[in-house]
Structures are given as structure tokens and as C-alpha cells.
Amino acid sequence: MSKEPGKTLLKMKVNGKAVEVMVNPTWTLLRVLREELRLTGTKKGCEQGDCGVCTVIMDGRTVNACLVLALQTESKEIETIEGLGTADQLHPLQKSFIKHGAVQCGFCTPGMLLSAKALLEKNADPTLEEIKRGISGNLCRCTGFVKIIKAIQNVHR
Amino acid sequence: MKKRGIGIGCMYYGMGYGFSRPDVSAAEVEICEDGSIIVRSGEVDYGQGSDTIFCQMVAEELGIRYDTIQLITADTFATPNAGPTSASRLTYVTGNAMVKASRAIKKTLQSVAEEILGERDLLFLDEEIFSESHPERRISFRQLAKEGHLRGLPMVETAWHDITTKDVNPETGQGDAYSTYAYAAQLAEVAVDTETGEVEVLRIVAAADVGKAINPSNVEGQIEGGVAMGLGYALTEEIKEEGGYLKTRNLGEYMIPTSMDVPPIDPHIVEVPVSSGPYGAKGVGEPALIPTAPAILNAIANAIGVRVTELPANLENLHRLIREKERD
Numbered sequence A: 001m002s003k004e005p006g007k008t009l010l011k012m013k014v015n016g017k018a019v020e021v022m023v024n025p026t027w028t029l030l031r032v033l034r035e036e037l038r039l040t041g042t043k044k045g046c047e048q049g050d051c052g053v054c055t056v057i058m059d060g061r062t063v064n065a066c067l068v069l070a071l072q073t074e075s076k077e078i079e080t081i082e083g084l085g086t087a088d089q090l091h092p093l094q095k096s097f098i099k100h101g102a103v104q105c106g107f108c109t110p111g112m113l114l115s116a117k118a119l120l121e122k123n124a125d126p127t128l129e130e131i132k133r134g135i136s137g138n139l140c141r142c143t144g145f146v147k148i149i150k151a152i153q154n155v156h157r
Numbered sequence B: 001m002k003k004r005g006i007g008i009g010c011m012y013y014g015m016g017y018g019f020s021r022p023d024v025s026a027a028e029v030e031i032c033e034d035g036s037i038i039v040r041s042g043e044v045d046y047g048q049g050s051d052t053i054f055c056q057m058v059a060e061e062l063g064i065r066y067d068t069i070q071l072i073t074a075d076t077f078a079t080p081n082a083g084p085t086s087a088s089r090l091t092y093v094t095g096n097a098m099v100k101a102s103r104a105i106k107k108t109l110q111s112v113a114e115e116i117l118g119e120r121d122l123l124f125l126d127e128e129i130f131s132e133s134h135p136e137r138r139i140s141f142r143q144l145a146k147e148g149h150l151r152g153l154p155m156v157e158t159a160w161h162d163i164t165t166k167d168v169n170p171e172t173g174q175g176d177a178y179s180t181y182a183y184a185a186q187l188a189e190v191a192v193d194t195e196t197g198e199v200e201v202l203r204i205v206a207a208a209d210v211g212k213a214i215n216p217s218n219v220e221g222q223i224e225g226g227v228a229m230g231l232g233y234a235l236t237e238e239i240k241e242e243g244g245y246l247k248t249r250n251l252g253e254y255m256i257p258t259s260m261d262v263p264p265i266d267p268h269i270v271e272v273p274v275s276s277g278p279y280g281a282k283g284v285g286e287p288a289l290i291p292t293a294p295a296i297l298n299a300i301a302n303a304i305g306v307r308v309t310e311l312p313a314n315l316e317n318l319h320r321l322i323r324e325k326e327r328d
Ligand code: FES
Pocket: A043, A044, A045, A046, A047, A048, A049, A050, A051, A052, A053, A054, A055, A064, A065, A066, A067
């Protein structure tokens, strides 16, 4: 990769693949994912850590990609919605969201799915309260959360 | 001390724009040679599910599979105007245009099928067209589409639906205001902390008369989302402004409900068909939200005898009202 003034080489893993990208130190992970890697499934909402639509998983934990500086992800593993499933091979959570009608406008959905995934990886059988807490950083203006919670509760049923 | 109360809110809502304001929608249905369908309309689905129900409607009319339909929407280069997604009007107005266009093209297909099958009592079902009395006389939808094209018949139809009303007499307020009305009622159960003014909504029961639920799961989703929005409107959401400058600038200050705030919601779909709606349907967008705040405020009054007349009924405001009442 050619040297670009003011930029630094960032090496990380995104959805299992090694990625090298020249980044400006002021860029956020969100900017790198969307603008440099063209992974636009991660949404850009408030850019202040309030809405959760930019949620991705970093080394097993959910983060708001708008609050993480790109260079903080050096050598880390990032999981975005693009790594969750494909159109022919949906992740069980994606299937459950469709089955339960948990998607309306869909803007919160990628972040919601990743929060749910991180939750279920730590806690395979969460209570209602634990699910509510697990997605409390992901705002949804459309659904009232009812069907989203149902979809998470019934993912393996 | 925590005190509990229940309250009811109800509403009626005029569908569409009313009062002689133009309220029209267009839809175009085209049948391709391979029997697949292209539907074009300027309607915008921003999450309420209109794309889904319009495909359902076209599929229902033509007896075809929902997934053979390609829907092109909201593109002035390609789609006829359907008017805005507002006033809870799309199901009711654009839905009618979808049904009309489908029926017009079905008529053409029916005449071709009559000619080929030699029968008039034809049913369009499961991708086939067959005679009710002689069910062995049948033709696939795909083949029929091809026959229509081979005959050079119009395989595209555009329909226009207009619900513009005449208006009311400005003196008396009487006359033709809206094409039809939706009705909804909700019941809220709350617990109010008399020390802090904190309101916990324990449960909302929400009934909406949608005429006919084209997609019941979608309607429930609309009701649940509406209730959550109504809850925020009642208790936390507030735009503050000072000297013309917004002081509420982000979602940390404008507090919308999170998953932790939304109580159990019990949605009830009421179906009283309206003759002017497609399959009797009317809209549910705003009706789902309107009764929530009044139901919650009535429940607060029922719990602690304090009438909230200014929204939101947040900690600050309710705490003040409770103290004022104690002083009286
Ligand atoms: S865009 Fe990151 S939290 Fe809103």
C-alpha cells in the first residue's frame, strides 16, 4: 500500500478476514467500515453513542463504532452485520427476526442483531429482563421492541 | 409511596387529508411474458409495511404467489404519483389503486382464459385459472400471461384512486370532512411514586379498528410501535427552545423510550370493514399512537388525583404538580 501523508496503516480482522487499511488518526471505526471498507450494513445515526445503530462486535463485546477510534482496533477482531449471515444462509437470529415481524424500517436492525448475538453468546438462555438490558443501548423508533424481544426469546424454538 | 391507577384514552381519526384537500394515489400493474408481475407506485414504505401489503393485494387479486411480484416504488423517473406517506392514508388510498389496477388487468386475462377454456365461471387461484364447474379445464397463470402477450392485449394497467372530500360548511362545521374514520381505544395501568413523581407504566392494552387487517403481524407492529411513541410523548419527550435556538439537540437530551421503558403491550385488532377501503381496510399509523398519552394521563389522575395539562409528565413536572396539590 502506498504511503499517504498523515495516515497510518491499520491491521485488523473484519468478519474473519485480515484487513489492512490506511487511516487518518481522527477517523472512527464507523467511518472506516462504511467509507473505506464499504460495509454499509453498519448504520450511521447520531454519531454520539446515543442510538446504537452503529453497534458492532469487537473481540466478543459490543461497541458503538462511532465512539471507537479506528486505530484502537489495531489487531482486533471486528464483527459486522455483513458477517452474520448471507441471503441464502441466514443466521438463526435473522430468521427469527423475520419470522416474528421484528423489522419495520430496519435502521436499528443490524445493531440490534449484533447486540442480541453478543448477549446470546454469553448467556444462551436469557431472561426477559436480561434481553431488555442487552438491547437497551439500541434505540428503535418503530417496533416498540415487543417483536424484537420475542424474536430473541424464541430464536431456538 | 407508590399509587396505582388505570385510565382510558380513545380517539377517532379522519383518514387522509380531508376538507377538500386533494388526496389521490396511483398504481400500475404490469404482467410480463413469463407471468411475473411488476408493480409501480410512488408510495413510500418507511417501515410501516405498505410494500408488503400491496404485494399481498395484487397477489390476492390475481391468484398468484406473492414472491413473483417485483415492486418499484418512490422513483419519479419510474413510478406514478401516490401522494405522501402521511395521514395514515396509504393502505386506504394507494391500496384501492392497487386493487383497481389488478382487477382491470384481471379482466383482460379473464377474457383470454374464457376464449381458451370455453368456460366463464373462472377462478384465479394458486397460479392457475380454472373453471369452477369443470375444474379439469385449466391454464397456468404463466401460460395465460403469454397468451395475452401473443394477442397483443394491454398487459399493463394504471389505476387512480381519489378520496378527496367536498369539505364542510365553514359556518356550521357540517358536511363532508373526511372519506372515513378510524377508531382506537387504549387502557393504561400505571404506578406513580408520590415522592419523586416517577411514573411507571405497567401495561397498555391497545385496540384499533383497522377495518380489515391485511397483514395482522404488521398491524400489531404498528400498534406496538405507536404505543411506545405515545409513551415517550406522554412521559419524556420534549423539545426545548430558547430565543429561537433549539436546546434539545441530541438523543441524550430528547429521551425516547428504550427497551427498558416499554411496558407489556396487549394489541387488539378490531375489524369493522369500511366499504370504501380495499377489502374493508383503513389505516392504523397514527391511530395507534394517539390514545396512549391521554390513557396514561388519565391513569395518573386516577392514581394520585393530579391532572397533567402540559406534556411531558416527566419527573420534574409531575413532582411540581404533586407538591402544588399538597399545598392546596
Ligand atoms: S451512530 Fe453510533 S451510537 Fe448512534
